[in-house]
Amino acid sequence: MSLSPLKASARHRDGIAIIDLQGEINRMSEEPLNAAYADATKQEVAKVLLNFDDVDYINSTGIAVIVGLLARARNDGRSVTACGLSDHYREIFEITRLSDFMTIFTDEENALTDVPA
């Protein structure tokens, strides 16, 4: 099984750091995700939004990578939220209980106006 690399890029909007994710989140994703997080938090931000709009695959090692990022952000005193998850991956976030610690929004606009899914 060949693994596709994840593309992760950071931008800022309304004082929130947004990390756009594209492709597959798997065991190869740790490096690009951490690099994007470092880039996103170069400037002082209290909230990080993970945008899953263009993510088409997450496996269990990918979930572990997200947990690692969540722990790092909590350690830094930042909250992490998510948007753009399909119904399937929203269910996965519930099974793995990631949703207990990460508010999930339907899309970026709702995330910025703080309207959970």
Place this chain on the structure above:
Amino acid sequence: MTSTNPPVNEGPELRLGDGPTPEVISEEEIHEEVKPPEVSARDAANWAKSVSRLSVSDAPADAVNLNVTGRRVMSPIQGFGKMWQKTYRVELANCESTPSEIITVWKENFSKFWPERNRFFGPLTGIAPGEVALLNLTMPGRLKLSTGVLVLYADEESFTLMTPQGHMFAGWITFSSFEKSGSPVAQAQVLMRSNDPMYEIGLSLGGHKKEDEFWEHTLSSLASYLGAGGEVDTQVICVDKKRQWSKATNIWHNAAIRSSIYSMGTPFRMIAKPFRRT
């Protein structure tokens, strides 16, 4: 033969325009209501379906089924202690099996590779997403611990087990195989927090070392089974140094305490057995 069907034309006559005025839906509303069906994710079959509480079906007669039924699964975030990522990896030099063949062998013989006195009662259907397995473990001091795991995820090259409330740690273990520098590699990766303060103390006082030995033994056994030698490489990273004191109450479900109480009651249960109603 006589027909028992009612006549087709019975009942009041219906005419067009007799009913209530239909509600008019604007074009904008139609666009909002009618969404294209979501294309089924290609990994949907690899994940366990959502369960609020675990249940065990067909527990083997020799398995102690405690601390699993009715428990919720725990992600590493719900635990108490420091968060650790532990990676145990063995390079299977001279092994001609593909990663998917290695994972098939690992799934089929999962408990065979474990150290003695630790038992994994896997589901009859094998390691598949959503299945629950019972664990009867021997802890330091010969303390027996009965717990279980949920198969959270499984595909051809990996599978993940997630622990329930009361387990030593909250988290999951992913077993995988992949090619690295032309050789297959087998890996177990644990992402965990101890579940409560008692387990945290236990892990600090040698529990972590025991756990490392457990998975190193497992990987060595797998490598031997596949006819490949290889040193197990262990890498431990502290992902989060903070302890989550709000989770200290997890101790209520502590499987070690509950298993000990159960063990202490064994003589009384044996005496009471003949008097029990069937």
